[in-house]
Every structure is written in C-alpha cells, then in structure tokens.
Amino acid sequence: MRTYSVVVLVTLALFPTLDTRDATVGDTRADLPRFSGKSLECPTGYDTWPVVGASLGLSYSKHSDGGPGSFHRVYMNPSAYAAFKKTGEFPDGTTFVLSIHEARERGSILRGGFYEGAAEALEASVKDRSRFPTGWAYFDFGNGSRKSAAAFDDNQCHACHSAHGEKDSVFVQFYPNLRRTQ
Ligand code: HEC
Numbered sequence: 001m002r003t004y005s006v007v008v009l010v011t012l013a014l015f016p017t018l019d020t021r022d023a024t025v026g027d028t029r030a031d032l033p034r035f036s037g038k039s040l041e042c043p044t045g046y047d048t049w050p051v052v053g054a055s056l057g058l059s060y061s062k063h064s065d066g067g068p069g070s071f072h073r074v075y076m077n078p079s080a081y082a083a084f085k086k087t088g089e090f091p092d093g094t095t096f097v098l099s100i101h102e103a104r105e106r107g108s109i110l111r112g113g114f115y116e117g118a119a120e121a122l123e124a125s126v127k128d129r130s131r132f133p134t135g136w137a138y139f140d141f142g143n144g145s146r147k148s149a150a151a152f153d154d155n156q157c158h159a160c161h162s163a164h165g166e167k168d169s170v171f172v173q174f175y176p177n178l179r180r181t182q
Contacts (some may be wrong), residue, residue, distance in 0.1 A: 028168070030079035032093045033126045039148040042141045043124060049075040052091050053175030056103065056114065068103045071116045074175060075099070075126040080127075084178065090168050094127040099144075119143045125161070127168075136169050 031049065034041045076084075081093035104117030122144040129135045138157035139149040150159075161169040171182025172178040 031079050031095070033077075033095050033128070035131075036148060039150050040124060040126060040137075040139045040175075041148045042122070042144070043095055043097055045078075046075045046077075046095075046099075049077055049097070050081050050177065051098075052076050052081070054178040055174060058174070068114050070120055071101045071103055071114075073099045073101075076178075081087040090127050090170065092128050092130070096125045096170070098125075122146075124149075125170075134162065134169075136161065155161060 003118075018104050030038050031043075031045070033043065034042070051073055053074050055072045059069055060074055075097040078095070080091055082106055083089070083091045084094075098121075100121040101116035102118050102120055103114040105114055107115070108143040115180070120143060122141040124141065125136055125141045126132075126139070132151070136158055137151035138161070140146075141153060158169065161171070165171045167171040167178070172179070
C-alpha cells in the first residue's frame with residue numbers, strides 16, 4: 001500500500017498536468033470540459049451529476065405566453081462540486097449544464113400540476129481563466145442534439161451573469177445546494 005502511494009505521488013510530481021483527453025469513466029478527470037478547437041463538446045454523462053437547483057417558469061426575457069413557463073434543472077460537474085463545497089470557490093474546469101423542458105399538463109392519471117415534457121434547450125457554462133478573458137464562457141447545444149458549440153460573445157450571456165449572478169457570475173441565489181442560506 002505504502003509503495004503504491006509513493007509511486008502515485010512520484011508519478012503526480014513528474015506529470016502534474018495530466019492530459020484530460022485520456023480520461024475514462026470512473027476517473028475524476030472524466031467530468032472536465034473537452035474542447036475541439038474553440039468549441040466545447042456537449043458534456044456527456046451530465047445526467048449523473050449533482051443537481052444544484054431546479055425551477056419552474058423563471059423568466060428573464062420579455063416574452064411570456066402566460067403559462068407556467070419551463071422547467072429548468074442545473075447540473076454541476078462532480079469534481080468542481082466537491083471543490084466548491086470545500087473551498088467556496090469555483091475552480092477552473094467548473095461546468096454547469098442547464099437543461100430546460102417544457103411544462104406539460106395533461107397525461108396519464110394527472111388531475112392537476114405540471115411535469116417535464118419535451119426537451120427545449122441544453123446550455124452550458126465553463127470556467128477556465130486561461131482560456132476565457134472573463135473567466136467564463138457560455139454555450140448552447142440546441143435541444144441537446146448538437147454535438148459541439150462555440151462560445152457566445154460576452155455581451156450575450158456573461159454580461160447578465162456577471163452583473164446578477166451572486167457568486168463569481170453564477171446564480172447561486174437560485175440553487176439551494178450552493179447558496180449559504182437555505
Ligand atoms: C438576462 C440575464 C441572463 C442572460 C442574458 C443569460 N442568462 Fe444564463 N442564467 C440567468 C439566470 C437568472 C439563471 C438562473 C438559473 C436558471 O435560469 O435556471 C441562469 C443560469 C444559467 C446557467 C446555469 C449556471 C449559472 O451560471 O447559474 C447556464 C449554463 C446559463 N445560464 C447559460 C446561459 C447562456 C448560454 C446564455 C447566453 C445565450 C445565458 N445564460 C444568458 C440569467 C441570464
């Protein structure tokens with residue numbers, strides 16, 4: 001056991017910046033963002049990540065059809081989630097996935113309420129201070145079928161996030177698993 005630990009430590013000391021391209025499932029690096037050129041590959045396996053918050057009908061654009069709005073679910077990659085719980089900061093490599101579903105009303109035995117219907121949108125944000133001047137970049141994968149996406153201009157996404165997101169451009173005020181007061 002002791003020999004094994006020494007080997008691991010020596011290996012880590014010799015290769016401190018291991019390449020994430022070789023990451024495999026079960027490996028803590030597997031949840032880090034992957035880029036091809038300037039595009040982010042659509043995060044895979046995010047459905048197994050911690051959900052930090054969920055909401056119904058949050059609206060910050062002008063259009064509303066008067067219905068309940070859509071369901072939002074926000075996932076965070078597990079390695080960054082663990083780091084945030086420990087330090088209260090978002091490390092480089094932090095990835096959020098915002099999955100949006102329509103609110104569906106009738107079905108099966110239902111007599112009231114709403115459940116998640118068709119997928120409407122899948123968006124992501126990534127923190128990487130060496131790659132992005134503001135530290136964060138934002139991506140849109142359509143309804144989830146797009147394999148990769150280029151980053152939006154800062155004025156399209158980051159401007160609102162940096163002005164109103166309570167912690168480091170992230171809307172932690174809406175996420176019970178990340179905000180301090182429940
Ligand atoms: C006018 C303000 C505003 C703009 C512009 C905006 N967002 Fe957001 N965003 C929010 C709010 C509020 C939330 C909180 C959670 C939610 O909406 O479900 C959020 C949450 C998110 C999250 C979850 C992580 C986080 O930072 O809280 C992602 C990912 C995201 N937005 C992507 C985008 C993308 C991509 C764009 C640009 C196309 C964008 N946003 C533009 C207000 C904005």
